[in-house]
Amino acid sequence: MGNGSSFDASKSVFLEIEDSVERIVFSLHSSTRDIQELICQAAKVNKFCEITLRNSDGAYVTVSPTIPQNTESNPYIVEIKPATATSLTTLQLTELLSGLATVHNLDQLSSQLVSHSSAATVPTLIDRITILEKRMEKEGLKSVEIEKCKKSIDGIRSQIYEAQKKFIYHSMLSGEHAMIPEIQSSYRRHAVLPHYTKYTLSKETIEYLKQPTFDIWHWEPNEMLSLLEHMYHELGLVKEFNINGVTLKKWLLCIQENYRNNPFHNFRHCFCVTQMMYGMIHLCKLHEHIAKEDIGILITACICHDLDHPGYNNTYQINAKTELAIRYNDISPLENHHCAVAFQILSNPETNIFANCDQETFKRIRTGMTSLILATDMARHGEILEVFKANCKNDGFKLSNEEHLISVGSASCQQHKHQKEVFSIIQL
Template identity: 50%
Template sequence: MAQQLVRLLGVDDFRSELSRKLDLLERQIDSELQKTAEIERCNNDLERFRESVNKRERLEHVCESICPGTVRKLTPRRDVPTYPKYTLSQETIEALKTPTFDVWQWAPNEMLSCIEFMFHDLGLVQEFNINAITLKRWLVCSSDLRPDPDPNPDSGPEPNPDSDPDPDLLCVQENYRDVPFHNFRHCFSVTQMMHGMVHLCNLKAKLSMTEVVILITSAICHDLDHPGYNNTYQINAHTEMAVRYDNVSPLENHHCAVTFQILADPDFNIFSNIRPELFMQIQEGITELILATDMARHEEIMSAFTCCVDKFDYENIEHLRLLKQVLIKCCDISNEVRPTDVSEPWVDCLLQEYFMQSDREKFEGLPVMSFMDRDVVTKPNVQIGFLQMVLIPMFEAVAKLFPELGEVMVQRLREARARYENLLQPEEIDEERSF
């Protein structure tokens, strides 16, 4: 009777329906709770992202207020460069191996093509499995190449080294600023001289391919993002760069940082196809050579090299390290090795950069070095001292190891010194004698 009544009233069906609805309700509640938790996670992530962006903006604001023009927001360009390709003649190929090469005769796209050729000519592309498009992209990101600085610094408006016209590009060419001396043409000049050194001194027979690629890459990158004001200014003006590197080779450390900021992106990393441990070796070598270009270390490096040059051993790691440091130093300041019509415009450009700095130092009440003061210095007196005290002794030391450099480089430096001595005014001759 009771069972019939239960069936009659549909109690089992009611229980089943109630259980189903309760189960459905529980699932809906669980789903809503999961959505709420997901929304909460998204809100937390969004808040952390906002804090990160605000912190980055505050940091950039502080850096910009300390040293205007130093904040660089680099974002990669992933297009394939389409700059006008220059086909090198056999005459150009041979000239690239010599210290008499005229670096003033080449447009930006031609200089880029020459540097590309050097990597192929020295066997570096094949040895390190460098992708040809990556090599192009590493050198230049855009087909809209900047106009080259005027080789005649006495004409045209004063350049502004605090402004970087292309701050968003990660390649080499776009990260050389439009300053009178430390620009992309200087990069090309130093790289071409290093390429010539490799051929003149037969370095491929004496050094490993890793050491050769370190030499060439360091030459290309050694002055990346140079602002046109030297380390003395950076330190005296307490710039953000000097503060960051604790007044120790601030420019050279910055050049290294920009070098590896570029190489950190796979689209611009010419060494992306080599073993990580080999890349670390190359990175360490490039850093060591770029830091060696700080003239504050000149006496230290030359003293050590002079001590080992008479008993030089290519199996000695320390001897090789010093040789590479001296080679990049030679190439960096090698302009007077070139013919007069090639070297003299560089002196004009350098003096313009010196005067630009000393004018700013006077305006800011900072110490001014006499050899940079437009009211004191002349072209002959600044070059004679540099040739006598720095260039000739350094190249003479290298020529002990490579006698083939004696006539093509050391003799050229001595002739340059004699030429500048003939240009001295009578009062300057008295000063030189008293010195």
């Protein structure tokens, strides 16, 4: 696109310079002075020389971006007059040098030019212009580097701001605490989430969704949102927790917004883990053995388990002494952060799907979700599997045993890196 645009905005003309035909190309946005300097360059003369163009009929042609195009067989004749004091006076050169030096903060050079201007000749001043141009070029390179640094800093600031803006605090939205007006308005705008298209799911899709072999790669983000919404309706969670339909949509959109665009720990990964749990629920018929409240906790924990993942693991967080590692004392910093973000979202009435639950129920939900999300720390994977094996050692695995179910829930929340082990658990 860039090359095409440049080509469309350029013009070429042919010039006869001392019995030699030369072709110059310039932008339609060039100034007259730019074109004159280009002609001087083609003629290999000083750029302050006077340039005159004539056509084949001897008529003068204006040197400007609107100059008519010609052909190689009919070039413009270039007449060149060397720069003289009459064409470019010493005063003009001195003003030019002094002005440029002042603009670019070259105070020392500026004072020298003014002090010697009276005795300077045109060639001497032209040499000084050349020196000044070189100085300006060096200063310009420094300015480019400074601008690059400024842009990098602005980019980092924007990333930090966007990351912080994702957390929707009820206190900020409701104005319970004093805030800077600009920040408060930005949180309010962020709280107004867009709607997503509600898809009508076919019977084949509904049945396929219940399989652990469901292929997650063929679905767009809006389709994944609709599938997650369907899970809450199909499992009876909307009725169990008296969830408002609009609130459920807003909550899912907010969840999607708070997953970063990481190569792995992104919203599609959230959907993958949740769908695996959904498939396990149906394959093992967990709804026949445990309460819907516990199923709701499992599904919701899966959806929230990697919220705002920065893309670097706990080992990095701890070794780099990041803010998360310091905040959580090197104890599962990422998992603690995911959990905190989940409940920050739920603290906003507009995205609190458990708003209609009583205090005791919400306390159980919070305890269960926290336990499951913290269990996704891979450093605890071996420990959790050992607990599961110990619980099953004597009598074997039993769905009626609450400890066994808790172990399965904890292990399955880690399935995103150990799917084979989860399938072996399912086969039990």
